[in-house]
Amino acid sequence: MKTISFQLNGKNQEIQVDPEEPLLYILRDEFELSGAKFGCGLQQCSACMVLVDDQAVPTCLSPCETFQGKNIETIEGLKQGNKLHPVQEAFVEEQAAQCGYCLNGMLISAVSLLRSNNNPSEEEIKEALNSIICRCGTHSRFIKAVKKVSSSNI
């Protein structure tokens, strides 16, 4: 067991864990955050993404100790007070969801993209969302939602 500390959704956290345990299980089982999901456990589908220092990264394989000292944001941390994040609002406006299992990866990747590039091209949006598996075929709505946020320049 080892002590790992990081910032999670704006709060400093310290936990005693098996340092090999991937962050995903700690988020879900220790912190009871349901947003990041298990999809493949192989870093192939991005259902488990979180923001680490503004970058969208998968959490299903990397040992939690590699997140020591990092600033982690999950989908639950995107909302500011009672106000949804503009990307969350755009997803609602475009009704960009079917079963919803991939939404975490889509939203986290979209936020990461827009933080580094607030006016991405359609190609850049597609590339940013390409690592996420969506089996319902809702892709065209995700692309539209991200476009909407970027054109409103937020």
Place this chain on the structure above:
Amino acid sequence: MKDFKLPNTNRRSFLKASGQLLISFHLFPLAFCSPKEAEELNTLYEGIPERAHQGKDIIDSWIRLDADGHVTVLTGKQELGQGIRTALMQIAAEELDVPFEICHIINGDTGQTANEGYTAGSNSVEGSGSAIRQAAAEARLYLLKEAAKEWGVSIDQLEVKDGVILGPEGKKISYWEILDGKFLEGNITGEAKIKSPEKHQIIGKTFQRAEILDMVQGKAHFVHDLRFPDMLHARVVHPPSYGSKLKSLDTDLISGMAGIEKVIVDGSFVAVVAKREYQAIKAWQKIKEICQWEKSEIKVMSDALFADMERNSNSPQEVEKHPNIKSVIDKATRSHQSIYRKPYHMHGSTGPGCAVAKWENQNLTVWSPTQGVYPLQNTLADLLGLEKEYIRCIGMPGSGCYGHNSADDVSAEAALIAKQLPGKHIRLQWMRGNEHQWEPYGSAMQIALEAGIDQEGKITAWKTQIWSDTHSTRPNGRAGHYISARHLENAFEFQKGGFSGGSYRNASPLYTIPDRKLLLHNYEGPLRTSALRGLGAYGNIFALESFIDELAVLAEIDPFEFRIKNLDNPRAIEVIKTLKSKCNWENRDQSGRVGYGLAFAQYKNSASYYAVLAEVHKSPKEGKFRLHKLTGVIDSGQCINPDGLKNQTEGGMIQSASWTIMEAVQYDANGVTSKDWNSYPIMRTNDVPEVEVHIINRPEEKPLGAGEAAQGPVAAAIVNALSSLLEKRVYELPLKEYFEV
């Protein structure tokens, strides 16, 4: 909602009066609450108290008005990402004349809802929707009668606005005041008239998907997100291939690992249970390393599959008989024949199967993403030798399933494990390999078509031959349909319940062809198969609509005109004509760099009408192509939620494009080798086409199932577009070699 005057009955006295016990079962406090309301009013609606289903003929079994001014709809169907929660609440709100925002819904739960079988075949709005519609109309009529009696007036003098009945001389009373906490015990008599479509205020308008606000915030929603105190985590190790038997497993090496509560070995069924999820995964990995199996080999390899189908099928079933179709075809002005093939396809749910089970005092509760809670209850009763009254199955949202995927298997396994650890909630989640390698696939198919046309380009005769494994092995009461039941020491035998009609779904052309014959060769193939979105309709429409294109070329008639010429169904013709104008067919790009492909079908020849045009572009890379755009037109009769219908149709189009261009389950003698997303790639954002959907709304017609309408036509449209560019016909899926993916 502020206008409602609530009766004085408070929740506690309501419960007392109705004799109900409030079994606190609210896993997610807002699960039954429409999110919009939760956000805006910031109130916590806990839902109605539980009450066992009282029979389909009672209003209260479908519609419940509680003491708090809410309406709860009960359906036996599951939300699978297709948006039925929203559509069914719209139907109820419309007939009741209440605001959509005060409606809630409870999906399949053997403890509460009606038995509506499986949520399958695009049947929820047609089936459950019509029951809810009638129940809501009956509820409204009952309440109107009560008010009329109270005021001594005729019901013709009454109107309803937002759940408030308005009478002469400014009289008003709300539904909830009338009921005063009582149940709507009245029977559904059929007396109440359904509202005529021109009065619709809610049906036909777009409403937000019921759970989207929760979803974008990552709130608990899925069966995967259930958390109970002291819940344990389980993983299952499946054999390396079908029929492999466990030789040895040194369980001591596992039970000594950190956090392990139990290692279960029953025949070849192997599971591990741990305190923490990661501990279960570590043990699962270790078991995979040390387990010794007596391997069983797959005999028929994919390169020999179609030859084996022809050699080893049962003698054909004559679905449509004809004494001498061959001679009619031979007499035609021109005749043609082709053979089409599709591989095994995977459901490939984004999230692997997951279920929670608890065994306590000979009672079993299972929280399951199944498509049918009652069939699950029946089959678990068979598996466990338990009366079904002792089993409660609660439907929970899973990752989209698109048919019979792992949902039932994982639920059965969770139950088997829970039985060995009474009193504990057991959460079992499959790993990616479990899902990819053990789910039942959509069967590979071969379809041979033969037809004749006359001088005018009318089709005179048509012969279909289909070779296919079954498209349904749903475990409807038979435990042998669960894979792990077959692996137990006292194994349940898998008995195919006969080959279902799924194999020839949509094989009979909707076109006006006087002479036709349809033969089905049932085949037992090497891989496990069951229902995948559309069943045989995907393969059959791919073949049929490819062949129609070939016949149009043979007749030298434009593909739109050829189809219209051979149809007499006005709605089918209108869908095709509308598509022609929406995609500006007359002004299409004829430079030779763009290929267009048309296809049409009425799903099941009885549900939604759908036509689609695929636009394929030549890529700068020699010999490669890109799917640029799909434009679809759908007629689903009375449209309940236009944006929901569009969303689902767009999804079907992209999913079918992925199947058609990219997908085929791979396997070798040692088992299925498509074990993850690298070995079974599907379409991602870089490769998805632009999709556009137009709706022909027919408010005066009954609503038609829509969820599977796009699957087959999209395949044929892409193949037709590609074939026109290649100037040669493509007969076998997938199309990977041609596409830049």
